Amino acid sequence: MAEQLVFDLPPRAAMGREDFFVSPGNAAAVAGIDGWQGWPFGKMLLVGPEGAGKTHLVHVWADIVGAEVIKARNLTDAAGEALARASGVAVEDVDEIAGRGDAETALFHLHNALAQRGAPLLLTARTAPERWGLNLPDLDSRMRQAGVLRLAPPDDALLAAVMMKLALDREMPLKPRVLSYALKRIERSFAAAQAFIAALDAMALAAKRPPTRKMAKAILAEDKD
């Protein structure tokens, strides 16, 4: 049988508040986002590993506040100028721009413009600002001034929920027994869950069948090598 070629189309992820699964590891962060009006200095950092739900929470917040969302790597002076008038701004993956002078300066000015107007600023990164290595001391101190909301690495319930959601985002019919099988054998990180679901989806699409435990086994065996 000829192999079915599969397009790697990005799934459209559900980003609503109702799609966010609250667990002990992220409850504090969710509460902190909900209480955005009380953020010290009008800004907050959302810190967590890849796939922990930072982007999801950012969109939840942006919906409430009517805020603009931008990736830090796309920040330029011009973009910053336009955003400075928004009712709130979320800047994602700030740790990525460490060492890039233009983007750091743009974020610094954006930060000041928002602070002066009292508009809230939400920032996301994988680690706390002490680990970013920002070059601009003015920006560095302002980032370290912010409060930090942490998304913890997943516990079992959260990892199961994340895999369910990833499967549903891809409209992949993932059976409970396949999921249980994988849960016990997978590396317990969000990134591993994402990679696993993507690989399983690709394999199932190529085989033109719903994902099976055998496929899961094959993918997990591949990981080991």
Add this chain to the structure above:
Amino acid sequence: MTDETWGHVRGELMKSIGKNNFSAWIEPITFHSFEDGIVRFLVPAKFIGSWVSQNFGDVILRHLISAGIGADRIEFTVDPAAKAKPAPHSAGKTPDATPSPEPVNVGGNNGNGNGLLNASLNQNFTFDAFVVGKPNELAHAAARRVAEGGPVSFNPLFLYGGVGLGKTHLMHAIAWELQTRQPQLRILYVSAEQFMYRFVRALREKDTIGFKEMFRSVDVLMVDDVQFIAGKNSTQEEFFHTFNALIEMGKQIVISGDRAPVDMENLDNRIASRLACGLVVDLHPTDYELRLGILQTKAETYRERYPKLQIAPGVLEFVAHRISTNVRVLEGALTRLFAFADLIGSEITMDLTQECLSDILRATDRKVTMDEIVKKVCEHYHIRQADLLGPSRARNNARPRQMAMYLCKKLTTRSLPEIGLKLGRRDHTTILHGVRKIEELMAIDSQIAEDAELLRRMLEA
């Protein structure tokens, strides 16, 4: 249908789909209502509803019907309680009780109609809130002097110092004080960036005359972070002319920068010498006493917000000692510390401080490895590695081994089969059993719980 019937159906479901499936998928959902043949359940998130309905919808419905419920279909809605989980610290707190900066329009007080003098000042940046110590007393005194008004004694006042030492705070404080004493004064506070932005806009809109008039009609001009226009030639030029015009008219100017005017690269020499012709004062890096003073002041402010907060003796001293950079970093540390303590609802102790501020206190993140866990567990229980990894099932070897399994699962992201391989080629189900065993024991045996906590601390430190 009642909760009781649902309880019965749950029992049946457990039998038919198995305990594992039940605890993973059915347990989190709660019965809500039964109307018009529709049974409604509450779920913690929307996608969980879709999942349960796809995989277990039929079997749930079948069991409901055999329990005598005339149900046609089942529906899932998101549990509002799970959505807006109230955090302990947000309870009873109103948004307006926050210390976040409230912008206040100063220019508006002057009856200025053109809307350009709309620099906003931070309400918290007053002289009262400024903690004075040896490193900043000269700058503070000079700022006070300017704020008193009266004959212009030094013009311009140039404040410089590293980041987060209080330049902007002093400038805002001068503006507030002047505004209170002499409400008729037209005070303009802008960052250098804004100055440039307005100038560029004026050029684009061919309104440089308006720009010049606006900036030259003020009584007090304050420009923050002047280093950001260094190297921007036409902006520098315009700034130079504005500056000269105001000085000639005897208007007060206050400038801040990150270093002394002569040390600014790319700053026009003419401007540098002009900036240096008034009084140049620097804000020195904070010393221990000043940091402690700042922390105590801030802690008082926070106490209004979190009345139940308890700080153990020595904690503020510890923070002042360990965080030696600037005031913003101190503020960030306190913000994190108080939010964390409030969340877990306990006194701020030294241990809690070290754990919460580990990012700030430690230079790098350490990843705990399985080898370290094995080593530490063996040391803690005084057993040999060969015994821990070997086949012995004696209690004094098996318990530490299970503890190692538990710690590997909690502190690393390794998969269960990998942990099994490391701990003497054991099956992943053995690992799962060991982890569950320790979790059970922790709930009833405080010694085990203490061991686990102690080992975790040692490994993560």
